[in-house]
Structure formats: C-alpha cells, structure tokens
Amino acid sequence: MVLLIYDGYQAKKFPANHLKLIDYKLAKLSDINLLALLCWQVELGITDQRRFYRQLISLGFSDLPERSRFCRLSVRAGTILKLIRNGLIKTVIPKPRYTIIDSFPMPVCHPIRNHRAKRFKPIANIGFNATKKQWYYGFKGSFEVTDQGIAVAYTITPASVHDINMVQTLVDQYVCPYILADVGYLGKSLKYMLADDGIGFWTPLRRSMLHGRVNDQLLKRDRRYIETVFSQWGDRFNLERNRAHSLEGFQTRIEQCLLVDRWIPLRKSTSTKRTSIVQKNLVPISLKSKNYAKDMAALYIPSTQIRLYYGLVIVKSMVTSIVL
Numbered sequence: 001m002v003l004l005i006y007d008g009y010q011a012k013k014f015p016a017n018h019l020k021l022i023d024y025k026l027a028k029l030s031d032i033n034l035l036a037l038l039c040w041q042v043e044l045g046i047t048d049q050r051r052f053y054r055q056l057i058s059l060g061f062s063d064l065p066e067r068s069r070f071c072r073l074s075v076r077a078g079t080i081l082k083l084i085r086n087g088l089i090k091t092v093i094p095k096p097r098y099t100i101i102d103s104f105p106m107p108v109c110h111p112i113r114n115h116r117a118k119r120f121k122p123i124a125n126i127g128f129n130a131t132k133k134q135w136y137y138g139f140k141g142s143f144e145v146t147d148q149g150i151a152v153a154y155t156i157t158p159a160s161v162h163d164i165n166m167v168q169t170l171v172d173q174y175v176c177p178y179i180l181a182d183v184g185y186l187g188k189s190l191k192y193m194l195a196d197d198g199i200g201f202w203t204p205l206r207r208s209m210l211h212g213r214v215n216d217q218l219l220k221r222d223r224r225y226i227e228t229v230f231s232q233w234g235d236r237f238n239l240e241r242n243r244a245h246s247l248e249g250f251q252t253r254i255e256q257c258l259l260v261d262r263w264i265p266l267r268k269s270t271s272t273k274r275t276s277i278v279q280k281n282l283v284p285i286s287l288k289s290k291n292y293a294k295d296m297a298a299l300y301i302p303s304t305q306i307r308l309y310y311g312l313v314i315v316k317s318m319v320t321s322i323v324l
Contacts, residue, residue, distance in 0.1 A: 029065055034077055035084075035308050042260040045236075047243050047253070049074055078252030084308065085259050089152050089174070096146035098178035100226040101170055101185065103163050105129045106156070106240055107138040119245060127159025130184075141239075141254070142166040144174055147222070149229045150262045156251070164190055171199065178202070180223040233257065 037056070046052045049071045056064060064070055105127065109117040114126050114137040126137050140161060144153040153173035155166050163184050171179075171194065178200045186203045194201040204220055233239040237257040244250040 029063075029070070029073065031077070031080065032308055034073055035080065038074060038077060038081070038256050039260050039308075042237060042256045045238070047238060047241070049249075075246065075249045075252050078248060078255045081252065081255040081259050085255065085263065088263055089150070093146070093148070093150055093152075096148065096176060098147055098180055098222070099152065099174070099176040100145050100147075100223055101142070101167060101179055101181045102145075102223075102226045102230070103140050103142040103166070104230050104240060105136055105138065105159065106141050106242055107136040107159075108242070109137055111136055113137070120247070120250075123158060123247070125158045125160050127161075139250075142170060143226070143230075144170040144176075144179075145226050145229050146176075147225070149225070151229075151258050154254070154258075156254070167194075167201075171197075175199070180219060182223060233261065237261070 041052045044052075044055075046055065050067065053064070053067050053070050065073065107129075108119050108124060111134055114135060117124075117137050120139075124138050126135055127140060128134075129136050136159060138159055139156050140159050140163075142155050142157065142163060143151050145151050153170045155169045155173075157166060164187055167181075167185060167190060175197075177198065179194070179202070181201065181203045183204050183206065185201075186206070191201050191203075202219055204216055204223075237260075239254070239257050242250055242253050244253050
C-alpha cells in the first residue's frame with residue numbers, strides 16, 4: 001500500500017509501513033507567530049535560518065515544524081512582510097518634505113572569489129565598489145529613504161547596473177515632490193524627465209560646473225543622512241552581507257530588516273540594552289525549564305504581534321477597498 005503525502009511543493013510517495021517513522025502530521029505554526037519569530041530573529045542579529053531554528057529548538061520551542069519546512073515558511077513570509085510594510089507606508093507615515101536616493105553594494109562572496117562564485121550565477125555579476133575601490137560579485141541595492149530615515153522604496157539589481165537607471169523604478173514605487181541624490185545621479189535627461197512629472201531632482205554639481213544660488217552645502221548635509229541610515233543597517237542587521245541562497249530568501253531578509261528597523265522597534269532608549277541582554281542570555285544555553293525560551297520571548301514577541309496584527313488589518317482594509 002502506498003500513500004501520498006503533500007509536502008508543500010509536490011506529492012511524495014511513502015509506503016504505509018513507513019508512516020510510523022514519519023511525522024506527517026507536522027506541527028502547525030500560525031502566520032502571526034511566524035512573523036513575530038522572524039522579527040525576533042532580526043533583533044537577535046541571527047542571519048542564518050538554520051542557526052535560528054537550532055537556537056529555537058535548543059531553547060525549548062517544541063511546537064515548531066521540522067527544519068526544512070520552517071525554512072520554506074520563513075522564505076514565503078517575505079510577501080506578507082512586504083504587504084505590511086507597504087500598507088504602513090501608505091497609511092501611517094506623514095508626507096515627507098523630501099526623500100533621498102542612494103545605493104550600496106551587496107556582495108555574496110569575498111572579492112578573491114569573484115570569478116569562481118556560483119551563487120545567483122545567472123543574475124548576479126561583477127561591479128565596482130567606489131567607496132572601497134574594489135571589484136565585487138553580487139548585487140546592488142538602491143533605496144529611497146525619507147527625511148525621517150524610513151525606507152519607502154528599494155530595488156535590487158546586478159552589481160554592474162548604473163545607479164541612474166534605477167531612479168525611475170524607485171519613483172514609481174513612491175512619489176515625492178523633492179528628491180536628493182549624490183553626484184553619481186547627475187544627468188540632464190533624468191532631471192528634465194522628472195521635472196516633467198513635477199519632481200524636483202537635486203544632485204551636487206562637479207567642480208568644473210557653474211554653481212547656482214542654491215545652498216549646496218545645506219543640501220549636501222541633508223543628503224548625507226542616507227549614509228547614516230546605511231551605516232545603521234550595516235551595524236544592526238549586517239544587511240550588506242545577505243546569506244540567502246535563493247532570490248526569494250534574499251528579498252525576505254531585506255523585508256525583515258526594513259520592517260523591524262522603523263515599524264517594530266523597541267524604544268530607542270531600551271532597544272540596544274534589551275537586545276544585548278537577550279544575546280547574553282542566548283550564549284550559555286542552560287535550560288532550567290522547558291518554557292525558558294517562551295519566557296525570554298515574552299520580552300519582545302507579544303508587542304511585536306500587536307503591531308503585526310495592526311499591519312495585517314491595514315493590508316486587509318486596503319485589499320478590500322481595491323476589490324470594491
């Protein structure tokens with residue numbers, strides 16, 4: 001006798017006498033709990049999904065799916081995270097005075113392996129990092145950030161794509177009447193094209209060009225704020241080093257970080273302190289009770305679930321209005 005067991009992607013055949021060895025009635029994990037765990041993962045600074053799963057199991061989370069299924073569910077949750085983040089952007093944040101556009105490299109290997117790397121081979125390629133003056137293999141992330149430091153639009157491209165080609169894509173995702181950018185986005189055609197759409201696009205001029213009456217020093221100072229945001233992402237999330245092995249997982253990791261960065265933060269006065277306390281408790285894994293992990297998660301997960309519920313309600317109302 002042969003039974004079919006559905007494993008998410010395809011039906012698999014198992015002999016009936018093997019069912020005693022296979023836990024086909026896998027534990028169920030609700031969407032809200034999964035999203036809260038993914039946000040908690042970002043706060044703990046764990047970038048590897050397998051390591052995070054082993055950490056949860058060792059800390060006493062016994063009602064989780066098996067590891068491969070948990071990883072697949074985590075990757076698929078990126079779509080929900082993106083919907084929540086976009087819903088909050090459209091309904092919660094005030095209209096910014098201006099937005100800032102810039103990009104940073106996202107290598108997937110060390111520079112010495114640029115010509116031998118196989119991860120994302122059909123899509124990723126070699127580009128030049130002007131800051132570090134070196135070539136790298138991977139992607140380039142272009143982001144549009146408000147004056148409050150909230151990422152409202154982004155796109156991931158191969159490393160060799162020029163920054164100026166991604167401006168229209170970012171503007172299509174989020175429109176702001178004033179946009180600041182660095183000298184890498186300097187171009188008459190782009191400026192005139194955005195001006196036709198009613199968007200003022202400012203970039204600093206080169207030394208050989210005639211300067212107008214605009215206070216360039218003040219605008220340069222405002223534009224450099226996005227570099228501070230990128231530095232915070234690197235220190236807190238290590239966003240430049242994405243360890244995903246699939247494009248869907250790559251984007252899910254970005255959505256995790258962007259959602260936790262501004263929408264589900266602990267209070268600024270206690271976020272760093274509380275996260276460091278949790279990380280110190282994670283190092284010596286000496287369990288005194290079976291629910292030790294749930295007691296630790298009580299510091300973070302309940303408030304996260306409330307915010308996620310709020311985001312899901314916004315997304316549901318937006319979808320309903322579109323259907324109607």
